[in-house]
Amino acid sequence: MRNFIAIISLTISTVFAQNRFPKPDFESGYQYPTENYAAPAEDIHSWVNLAIMVLLMSVVTWAVHKKRVRTPVIAVSLVSVLWFGFIGGGCICSVGAVQNVALALTDSGYTIPLVVFLFFLLPIIFTLIFGRVFCSGVCPLGALQELVNVKNYRLSRAITTLLGIIPWFYLAFAVLFAITESGFLICRFDPFAGIFRLGGDVVLITIGVILLLISIFVGRPFCRFLCPYGALLSLFSRVSFFQIKITGKECINCDLCRNACPVDAILPPNENCVKESRMAGIRRIILYSTILPAMIAGGALAMHSIAGSLAKSNKTVAMNKIIAAGDTESVDAVAFYGRTGEARQLQEAADEKIAQFRFYSLFAGGFLGFVVALTLISLSLKRSRTHYQINHADCVACGRCFGYCPQNKKRG
Ligand code: SF4
Ligand code: SF4
Structure with a gap:
């Protein structure tokens, strides 16, 4: 406590303590440093x-x-x-x-x-x-x-x-x-x-x-x-x-551990699940094998369609938009002309970034479609369990459940 x-x-206190000083206000003529992605030393x-x-x-x-x-x-x-x-x-x-x-x-x-x-x-x-x-x-x-x-x-x-x-x-x-x-x-x-x-x-x-x-x-x-x-x-x-x-030791299904788990990683016994017929099982597999590729394709297309908008957050693409609009007076435009001033090079670099976004968005979208499809499928699945079990994907190894289990106490 x-x-x-x-x-x-x-x-x-951190929220109130920060931002006591205003950000520096650079006069025109300031040259922006070249952006890089240096990793920590x-x-x-x-x-x-x-x-x-x-x-x-x-x-x-x-x-x-x-x-x-x-x-x-x-x-x-x-x-x-x-x-x-x-x-x-x-x-x-x-x-x-x-x-x-x-x-x-x-x-x-x-x-x-x-x-x-x-x-x-x-x-x-x-x-x-x-x-x-x-x-x-x-x-x-x-x-x-x-x-x-x-x-x-x-x-x-x-x-x-x-x-x-x-x-x-x-x-x-x-x-x-x-x-x-x-x-x-x-x-x-x-x-x-x-x-x-x-x-x-x-x-x-x-x-x-x-x-x-x-x-x-x-x-x-x-x-x-x-x-x-x-x-x-x-x-x-x-x-x-x-x-x-x-x-x-042997789980006695007392439910104490599940109440203690902070991330809901403990699954209760689930013995009463209705047994599925063979035909229902086959229908389910057919449905899943249709949903999965459809969601992957849908995700890839959806992300590809917004790739151009996402690319606008890239500094090169954003700068190109400013320069292509004929701006010569804003701080960004002054910094650009003070640095390289090559509008054609900038346009090429921006086009390359947009192409990168379009290409990688296909993979990102396909991946997300896959994740969403698997999540929906997992919601429809019910596994039979006779005792409380840990979902190891979610378990963060905090150890809270150990102290709550009466069987562990016996052991000690
Ligand atoms: S060790 Fe894992 S299962 Fe046990 S309480 Fe922590 S997160 Fe939950
Ligand atoms: S790495 Fe693990 S502990 Fe750290 S924030 Fe992510 S989920 Fe939490």
């Missing part, structure tokens, strides 16, 4: 952070797999919020590194520092082996929400499943914007960065504070309904080699 009060006071500090991240993930792994206790997870969360969050300012972060990796994969001229790549890769490897031990308390964004959570109001399965599509959209758009060099959306719209840095964009800080206030009553809203990296990790966690178990 003390953690919670301290964090909320800090975040609220590969300095000793980054390597130390990487070592700390691995150490914290190892502690969580030991706590949730070997000892089956939550206290070390809380300790790790506090360290993470303090070190990676308030001291490190939330950068380098594994969540944002997705964009560096996507850009490096598509642009041979962009080199991603090894340390940034490892920030992206190591949580995935840990997740593939042990489940989402990174999300547990090592990620400062998840840890902050974890520390303020005091109550878990459960949302309906339909709502959580539908809201769960949002991180995939965020991921697709973040990758699309990264590989077209139109911006790193995940970093630009990080709602907790301003809180950690005690200043920044007032709208984003307000969103961060609202998310934290929601986190008090609904477990980890950002992790479940926004985080693109969490969506990626959920894929690996689903098939992880060592999966977290609620109890080391």
Whole structure:
């Protein structure tokens, strides 16, 4: 509770503390710096952070797999919020590194520092082996929400499943914007960065504070309904080699663990599901095999149709629009003519960006169509379970369920 009060006071004071000074107002003649997508520096500090991240993930792994206790997870969360969050300012972060990796994969001229790549890769490897031990308390964004959570109001399965599509959209758009060099959306719209840095964009800080206030009553809203990296990790966690178990003994179906889980990752027994006839099963498979390609094609076409509008957010395309309109007086136009002044080159570069947007939008849209189709299909599926089971894609390895299970207590 003390953690919670301290964090909320800090975040609220952050909203009022920022933007005390107006932005610099450059006189005409100022030359804009050339935009680049330099990755964070590969300095000793980054390597130390990487070592700390691995150490914290190892502690969580030991706590949730070997000892089956939550206290070390809380300790790790506090360290993470303090070190990676308030001291490190939330950068380098594994969540944002997705964009560096996507850009490096598509642009041979962009080199991603090894340390940034490892920030992206190591949580995935840990997740593939042990489940989402990174999300547990090592990620400062998840840890902050974890520390303020005091109550878990459960949302309906339909709502959580539908809201769960949002991180995939965020991921697709973040990758699309990264590989077209139109911006790193995940970093630009990080709602907790301003809180950690005690200043920044007032709208984003307000969103961060609202998310934290929601986190008090609904477990980890950002992790479940926004985080693109969490969506990626959920894929690996689903098939992880060592999966977290609620109890080391026989489940007695008491429902206590499900009430404790902040992310609704515990599925109740479901023995009464109606058995489907063979014909109904065949009809269902035919329906799914029609829906899936149709949704993929529909998603690809939908995204392709808005690619031109999306491209307008690219700085080259936006600048070309200004120059093509004959503007020579605005600050942007003055900066452009002061820098290169080659309108034809600018037009070619803008056309190339728009073509990139059109091309990659097809993949992003197809991917989103696939995700939406799978989500709809999953809503219609009911699996039979005799005991409470963890949905490992959603489980963030927080360890709360251990303490609530009476069978675990017996064991201790
Ligand atoms: S879901 Fe995202 S924000 Fe939440 S803990 Fe995992 S990586 Fe961090
Ligand atoms: S360890 Fe997983 S299943 Fe257990 S309470 Fe935490 S998120 Fe839920």
